[in-house]
Amino acid sequence: MAKHFLVAVNTPFNNSLLTYKSEVEFLKGDLVEIPLGKRITFGCVINEISGDLDTDIEYKKIRGLVDDSINISGEIDFLSWISKYYHYPLGQLIFDTLPKVLKRPRELKFFEGENSIPEVVLENEQELAWEELDKLNIRSFSKKLIHGITGSGKSYIYLKFIKKVLNENRRVLFLVPEINLTPQFISFFVQHLKVPIYLYHSDISNSDKYNLWKLMQEDAGPCLIIGVRSSIFIPIKNLGCIVVDEEHDNSFKQDDRCPYSARDAALKKAQLNNIPILLGSATPGMDSFYNFKKTDDYIPITKRFSKGSLPEIDLVDLRETDYGIDFETWPIPVSTLEKVKQRLEAGEQVLFFINKLGFASYVQCRSCGHTFDCPNCSVSLTMFKGRRELSCHSCTYKEEMPSMCPMCQNMNLLNKGFGTEKVSEVLEEYFGDKSIARFDRDEIKTTKKLEEVLNSFHSRRIDILVGTQMVSKGHNFKNVNLVVVLGIDSQMNYPDYRANERAYQLLTQISGRSGRFGKSSSVMVHTHNPENDIFSFVKAHSFDGFYQKEIEIREVCSCPPFFKLVAIYINGKDRDVLVGLANKLTSELSFLSEKYFNEVGVLGPRPTVIEKRANKYTWVTLLKSSDINQLHNLLSTWEEKIKLKSGYSIKIDVDPTFIT
Ligand SMILES: [Zn+2]
Ligand SMILES: [Zn+2]
Structure with a gap:
């Protein structure tokens, strides 16, 4: 007698759950090979179907197991939740x-915990925070938000809790937003723990990933897994707790494929596994703060650990000091360079932050005004002087640096805007004998290079580090007491409801790199708009002040956390067809909303901020509602009817972090 199984098939169709038959037994969570149409693909067994099936249908047959060493039955509920929610x-x-399934994987690499450093003694507030955590029943679901200012010793509090869980022979998943934070956490945990420590991110080999998946399904002893967002999917047997550090960070949200938030998914996973979860941040997301603040699950730490003091924030008004693009040290005022000089002469190191790559943001002809744009996208090309290249930041297009204007043959080309390369060059010219290094995506392409630069900076072989947001997060630089921030205005002017929140988080995080170890420290923020309220909150280190002001705006504009948002991106190659499609799909949404789901607002469609990318156009429609059930039901009803021509696609982004 053939048995029947419900299989989740690897296909982009809305309904990926199909029925298959088999003479042999399969288990929930087995990965199987199956026919789909004329091709062979993969699927995952969800369950055996009992009871009567339609006898007229000839179900196709499961061909066999893909891999008998992986079974994800323990994750099906979790994955189903993500699938439905997103x-x-x-x-x-x-x-x-x-x-990827491998026939002959190499041996799994890991770090052996040495526990070589005695446990630190916690101070007042840190001790109180720990007492709160110590009360938790580690065999049941609970969630805590540790809101500790930068340098407040959150890691030591995580550490104590992690030790407690490991001592119960259970495993711990520690999530960080970016690869570049893993080296310092590895050395921290190697020094303080006596268990194997595994890494999981995009730069480890597929063999290591595969091995780790296999190992985590086994009943082996306690261990720590440090990973970026995708590690939330590892099926970890005996998982005892999850820690999400820098919980506010946008990198926890995936952009492409399924746009899930690893933080929100982690909360769900902890709940399904009935275990505690700790979220930590110096600048919690507005949504987290709103949800936690009113509960007992909120743990504030307001003082820096071990005598560290918060830096002085100096606003540099560029309206008074900016002498324009032709000035020798542009974009850095001489007064700033002199302050940097004093710090360097005192034997300190300095950090520069500028959130743009390259030498110039765009190049323009001085005579006719022609700008060099990407032929495939609606963006200007960024100039990289060292590589003598203009390249596009939204596709792979690049061209050799032009020597003259193609329109009027004028040789006088103007570089506008600036990035890390330009800032480095100015610093090199001004401080001839000092060592200056860059810390950005352009310069740091592997974890090896990352560790090299970080090591050089820690051992003071580099005097000034010029970085993008890569430097802003979590790093502990012992000898930095001055941070210089350039180009922050463009971040604040970004047309998105979260622009203020992001600017506040960014400034606070960057400031947090300064003066973590006692000395008087400062942050110089360069702006054309020093009156902006955000600066006064950053200056006063007042998260609550910022929050109070921002939450009122959110309520008035019906934005999260009061309303849920869904962005629907519609993408295709022919602009006219795409606009027609976007209008049609949006009017279907409006129709459903008016008729059945009154609580959902439909806005759009409109072109995205960068409408054309790699020769494809994108339009976006927004859904807004305070009724989450209606929102999901509207989407599900609408999705069922969608039929798209080839070359056109839709991306649904629930709880978008950026609305582009
Ligand atoms: Zn010209
Ligand atoms: Zn492009």
């Missing part, structure tokens, strides 16, 4: 997250 096909989600 409106992404379950089968596709499962196979997006799975490492």
Whole structure:
């Protein structure tokens, strides 16, 4: 007698759950090979179907197991939740997250905990925070938000809790937003723990990923896994707790494929596994703060650990000091360079922050005004002087640096805007004998290079580090007491409801790199708009002040956390067809909203901020509602009817972090 199984098939169709038959037994969570149409693909067994099936249908047969060493039965509920919440096909989600199956994987690499440093003694507030955590029942679900200012010793509090869980022979998942934070956490945990420590991020080999998945399904002893957002999908047997550090960070949200938030998914995973979860940040997301602040699950730490003091924030008014693009040290005022000089002469190191790559943001002809734009996208090309290249930041297009204007043959080209390369050059010219290094995506392409630069900076072989947001997060630089921030205005003017929140977080995080170890320290923020309220809150180190002001705006504009948002991106190659499609799909949404789901507002469609990318156009429609059920039901009803021509696609982004 053939048995029947419900299988989540690796396909982009809305309904990826199909029925298959088999003479042999399969278990929930088995990965199988199956026919789909004329091709062979993969699927995951969800359950055996009992009871009567339609006898007229000839179900296709499961061909066999893909791999008998991986079974994800323990994750099916979790993955199903993600699939439903983010409106992404379950089968596709499962196979997006799975490492490639290997026949002969190499041996798994890991770090052996040495526990070589005695435990630090916590101070007043840190001790109180720990007492709160110590009360938790580690065998049941609970969530805590540790809101500790930068340098407040959050890591030591995590550490004590992690030790407690490991002592119960359970495993711990520690989530960080970016690869570049893993080196310092590895050395921290190697020094303080006596268990194996595993890494999981995009730069480890597929063999290591595959091995780790296999190992984590086994009943082996306690360990710590440090990973970026995708590690939330590792099926970890005996998982005892999850820690999400820098919980506010946008990198926890995936952009492409299924746009899930690893932080929100982690909360769900902890709940399903009935274990505690700790979220930590110096600048919690507005949504987290709003949800936690009114509960007992909120743990504030307001003082820096071990005598560290918060830096003085100096606003440099560029309206008074900016002498324009032709000035020798542009974009850095001489007064700033002199302050940097004093710090360097005192034997300190200095950090520069500028959130743009390259030498110039765009190049323009002085005579006719022609700008050099990407032929495939609606953006200007960024100039990289060292590589003698203009390149596009939204596709792979690049061209050799032009020597003259193609329109009027004028040789006088103007570089506008600036990035890390330009700032480094100015610093090199001004401080001839000092060592200056860059810390950005352009310069740091591997974890090896990352560690090299960080080590050089820690051992003081580099005097000034010029970085993008890569330097802003979590790093502990012992000898930095001055941070210089350039180009922050463009961040604040970004047309998105979260622009203020992001600017506040960014400034606070960057400031947090300064003066973590006692000395008097400062941050010089360069702006054309010093009157902006955000600066006064950053200056006063007043998260609450910022929050109070911002939450009122959110309520008035019906934005999160009061309303839920969904962004629907519609993408295609022919602009006219795309606009027609976007209008049609949006009017279907409006129709459903008016008729059945009154609580959902439909806005749009409109072109995205960068309408054309890599020769494809994108328009966006927004859904807004305070009724989450109506929102999901509207989406599900609408999705069922969608039929798209090839070359056109839709991306649904639930709780978008950026609305572009
Ligand atoms: Zn010209
Ligand atoms: Zn491009």
